[in-house]
Amino acid sequence: MxxxxxxxxxxxxxxxxxxxxxxxxxxxxxxxxxxxxxxxxxxxxxxxxxxxxxxxxxxxxxxxxxxxxxxxxxxxxxxxxxxxxxxxxxxxxxxxxxxxxxxxxxxxxxxxxxxxxxxxxxxxxxxxxxxxxxxxxxxxxxxxxxxxxxxxxxxxxxxxxxxxxxxxxxxxxxxxxxxxxxxxxxxxxxxxxxxxxxxxxxxxxxxxxxxxxxxxxxxxxxxxxxxxxxxxxxxxxxxxGGLDFDDAIVGQVLERFRAEHGLDLTQDPVAMQRIRDLAERSKIDLSSRSEVPFSIPFVTMTDDGRPVSLEQRLGRRELERLTFPxxxxxxxxxxxxxxxxxxxxxxxxxxxxxxxxxxxxxxxxxxxxxxxxxxxxxxxxxxxxxxxxxxxxxxxxxxxxxxxxxxxVIPMAIGIEAAGGAMRTVLPRNAPIPNAKAIPATSSLDGQRELSVRIYQGDHPEAVRNDLLGEFTFGGVRPSPAGQVRLEILFEVSVEGILTVSARDLDTGKQMRTTVRVTES
Missing domain, CATH: 3.30.420.40 (ATPase, nucleotide binding domain)
Known part of the structure; x- marks a missing residue:
């Protein structure tokens, strides 16, 4: 190639x-x-x-x-x-x-x-x-x-x-x-x-x-x-990803160094970066070799000013054991x-x-x-x-x-928070895109003028355990007794997997104003 x-x-x-x-x-x-x-x-x-x-x-x-x-x-x-x-x-x-x-x-x-x-x-x-x-x-x-x-x-x-x-x-x-x-x-x-x-x-x-x-x-x-x-x-x-494989090596190296020298390197950012760099290079080398030296001269100093070097070895079998999970x-x-x-x-x-x-x-x-x-x-x-x-x-x-x-397809379900905090799925995981689905809604209070919906993405049955995409507030709801207004909320996912949400009054056909607020869940 x-x-x-x-x-x-x-x-x-x-x-x-x-x-x-x-x-x-x-x-x-x-x-x-x-x-x-x-x-x-x-x-x-x-x-x-x-x-x-x-x-x-x-x-x-x-x-x-x-x-x-x-x-x-x-x-x-x-x-x-x-x-x-x-x-x-x-x-x-x-x-x-x-x-x-x-x-x-x-x-x-x-x-x-x-x-x-x-x-x-x-x-x-x-x-x-x-x-x-x-x-x-x-x-x-x-x-x-x-x-x-x-x-x-x-x-x-x-x-x-x-x-x-x-x-x-x-x-x-x-x-x-x-x-x-x-x-x-x-x-x-x-x-x-x-x-x-x-x-x-x-x-x-x-x-x-x-x-x-x-x-x-x-x-x-x-x-x-x-x-x-x-x-x-x-x-x-x-x-x-590869960073997590590097972290597994770093953890092992730090533990051995602490056992050998009684020194903790985690509070020394320069030493830690040198170790991380070498961990990545050693991991790459072990794809073609069975063992590599893991050595950093003068990695730190003791309290009395004596330089200490890191001298270890790392084998492919050890790497596989560390990263098997x-x-x-x-x-x-x-x-x-x-x-x-x-x-x-x-x-x-x-x-x-x-x-x-x-x-x-x-x-x-x-x-x-x-x-x-x-x-x-x-x-x-x-x-x-x-x-x-x-x-x-x-x-x-x-x-x-x-x-x-x-x-x-959609990688994770998109839904709303239902009564009791459950995730009500609107578009399931692996649904094809582009896609659109409408769900019915109504007012819950007499004279209500706005409708707020919190939208999540994820596959956990509890809504708050998923990623909050935002709180969509629809203005212009007709003031009526609770449950009398017939509304429709439309979820549309583009070919890029990007979501847009809109709502309309089914009796009047009026599209409602939308504002989006991304908040902490």
Whole structure:
């Protein structure tokens, strides 16, 4: 497979136009852009160094300079408290979310309450909303692409985890608006990977995409019928990824160091960052080696000023033991999605591996055992999502003859809070999109003029255990005795998985005014 780029499609185009739509994989640890070039090659957009990967890292140095990508990552060890990374896990989240607490335990920067019941990130005395950090990463990719193509890129297709909620998808669109980048479409990462695998091959296959990246995990079952890509079921965990495998190593290393030297390194952010960096490199090395040294000279100082070095070794078997629960967690999600789709392992033609963490031999071995054959190497694990986004972007352009049909699904149920706090499902998990469903409603008080509905997304039977999308208030209700007004609330989910809600009076046909307030659950 050639690099950069691993696909060819033959569009009737002689040159790229300034309205070319860029494909962007906005990843937790790394991001990249791709574009369909004249002649049909799908190319990962390179930086001047030749590297197509942009680390999803933002920092402010001691002089107040903002750094993005490789520049930010290079100074990470010496400036860990003012280097923001893995922020994709926090986008669209409330400060009271348990995921936020989990992220705070594993990063050196501070996560603080922000406006509108969203989190903010502290960096060099400033506070940034998560979408502001995402906007800077998107801007970096756009600028790299603009330099390479020779014109300013203004439009993009951006990928997100299939398991992202409506609120998180809206936040990604907002990040684009902050930098004047029109996000013309959001598509799910596993679907993009399936496009990279299937376009141009005239396939009739059922594939399972196992997408385990740096910070998120998705699994989708997709039927490919030439240029029709139909998602049958999807699931995931936006708090499972390579970072968690790194954390398992870090925990073991810290425990051994404490037992050997009686010293706790957790309060030393520079030491912790050095250990995290080495944990990631050691994990990668152990995909091809059976054992590696885990050594950091002068990692800390004793109270009397004596330098102490970290000298350990790490073996593949030990790594597999430490991370086996994480792999099991991913396989349980595979089982659930297979069950949702009503399929057995022999019903799947190929298992596609996407995301850098899928290079781990344990993951490949356990998937091979579960499906009875090795996973496919038909896509590049780091580039497939961006390539698929670029292909879909090309299909949306006016001069394209690549006509695709994507039939995706809702990753988690959408519903409202019913009496007693139960989740009343309106659109179930794996319902096809686009989709719409209306539910009846009425007034509960005499003379009531407004109707408020709290809308959640998730699969827990208790509404408050799911993600609150917002409180929708409909004004203009006709004052009447309780229960006399016949209302209809319409839930519509777009092809991007984004929700809109409206209401009308069935007796008058009048559409009611809507305001949305995102509040803490």
């Amino acid at each position: 050639s690099r950069p780029g691993s696909m060819r499609y033959d569009p009737p185009v002689d040159r790229l136009r300034p309205d070319t739509i860029l494909g962007i994989d906005l990843g937790t640890t790394n991001s990249c852009g791709a574009v369909v070039m004249p002649g049909g090659q799908v190319k990962i957009v390179p930086q001047r160094s030749g590297d197509g990967i942009v680390p999803s890292v933002f920092a402010i140095d001691e002089k107040g300079h903002e750094l993005v990508g490789h520049e930010a990552k290079r100074q990470w060890q010496l400036n860990p408290r003012n280097t923001l990374y893995a922020t994709k896990r926090l986008i669209g989240r409330s400060p009271h979310d348990e995921v936020v607490a989990g992220v705070q335990r594993s990063v050196a920067f501070r996560v603080v309450p922000g406006p509108g019941e969203e989190v903010a990130l502290a960096c060099q005395g400033q506070r940034f909303q998560v979408q502001e950090v995402s906007a800077r990463i998107l801007a970096k990719i756009r600028d790299v692409a603009s330099d390479f193509l020779g014109f300013r890129v203004a439009r993009a297709v951006v990928t997100v985890p299939a398991y992202f909620t409506d609120r998180q998808r809206q936040a990604v669109k907002a990040a684009g608006r902050l930098i004047g980048l029109e996000v013309v479409r959001i598509i799910n990462e596993p679907t993009a990977a399936a496009l990279a695998y299937g376009i141009g091959r005239r396939l009739r296959e059922r594939v399972l995409v196992f997408d385990l990246g740096g910070g998120t995990f998705d699994v989708s079952i997709i039927e490919i019928r030439d240029r029709v890509f139909e998602v049958k079921a999807t699931g995931g965990d936006i708090f499972l 994480l792999v099991e967690r991913a396989l349980r999600m595979v089982e659930r999605v297979m069950r949702d789709a009503g399929l057995a392992p022999h019903d799947v033609d190929e298992v596609l591996l996407v995301g850098g963490q899928t290079r781990m031999p344990l993951i490949q071995r356990m998937l091979g055992d579960w499906f009875g054959r090795p996973p496919s190497k038909g896509v590049h694990p780091d580039e497939a999502v961006a390539i698929g986004a670029a292909l879909y972007a090309w299909s949306l352009q006016d001069d394209s003859d690549l006509k695709l049909q994507l039939l995706d």
